[in-house]
Amino acid sequence: MNKPIGVIDSGVGGLTVVHELMRQLPKERLVYLGDTLRCPYGPRTAEEVRRFTWEMVDFLLTKNIKLLVVACNTATAYTLAELQEKLSIPVIGVIQPGARAAIKFTTNNHVGIIGTEGTIRSNAYLDALHTIKSDIDVYALACPAFVPMVEKGILSGDYALDIIAQTLLPLKQFSNMDTLILGCTHYPLLKDVIQEVVGSQVTLISSSEETARETSTILELQQMLNEENEQCNHQFYTTGDVEIFTSLTNRIFNSSIDNLKSVSIEKVVI
Structure with a gap:
């Protein structure tokens, strides 16, 4: 299935999971969103974490993802069960x-x-x-x-x-x-x-290696692995400063990444 895997995190930390996903699943396309503008999530209330997480998820759903990896421990702790219940695609936490x-x-x-x-x-x-x-x-x-x-x-x-x-x-x-x-x-x-x-x-x-391994297992069991050999065009999004994000990704991947954009995902709270 040639749809991408979606990965969300409160910032750049989830890129350690992305790095491992790329290594273990080289044929899979990835779409990553890091909410660097509102990072860290740790001191936030459970309701804030839940709202921010859903805003990230709603953005990635527009990218037609086939599976979601919640590469943020705080978001996993507060929203995983709800995401798994409400989404029609597999959801994996860390x-x-x-x-x-x-x-x-x-x-x-x-x-x-x-x-x-x-x-x-x-x-x-x-x-x-x-x-x-x-x-x-x-x-x-x-x-x-x-x-x-x-x-x-x-x-x-x-x-x-x-x-x-x-x-x-x-x-x-x-x-x-x-x-x-x-x-x-x-x-x-x-x-x-x-x-x-x-x-x-x-x-x-x-948990990066184990999360990637679990992702691979679920994709295989549900016959959702990408069998095509075309070059993977990964997409990276950040809600914050692109230059800071780029500097940190260079350290993680030991190279620059393409297709990086800054986006706004905040919803108006009434």
Whole structure:
């Protein structure tokens, strides 16, 4: 089926999922929308997150997508069930794949989660982990400074190291942790610094690979894979500054991207 896969995120973090989708599904066209203008979603109310997410979804539905990937943990936590119920296309979030990967990699059942305030407040990862394995020991920590740092392009260096080290200090009390879920798609862009802070004995879990794998499985089961060999013309949209978005995408893909446009998706709230 030669329709595109739609991917939404609160900013640029979801591009880590896009990168993995491109690697695992090279024949598939992708349409990405990052709501960089209103990022971060973490401090927002559940109703704001829900409204912003639907505005992104409504935009991508005009692109005739065959499947939607919600590449934002906060949006997944608050809207996934509703999206799956109301949309006629498959909808995949990033929380369940990340939880499954963490359970696969932990050897001692001590799993940490870092995410935005909204994601941690929702207990979505906690519920997902305990649904799969009830006796797992979980420690969750909100890291509100991380997403703004990534959106500004601060991914390494002394400043990033200081902020990350200070933010993750509470994890030291969870000394048996052997696995840490990066519960925000922005966080893999800080992976090297986070690894330095928590130590090499801790396995970092990014849901990007698992989400792409789940997408591939669903497309295959529903016979929706694109069998054509034509060149994929991916489309990228941002609600914010194109130059900042381009700078960050260059870091993620190690090359420039084509077909990038700035769009307005906000609806008038009465």
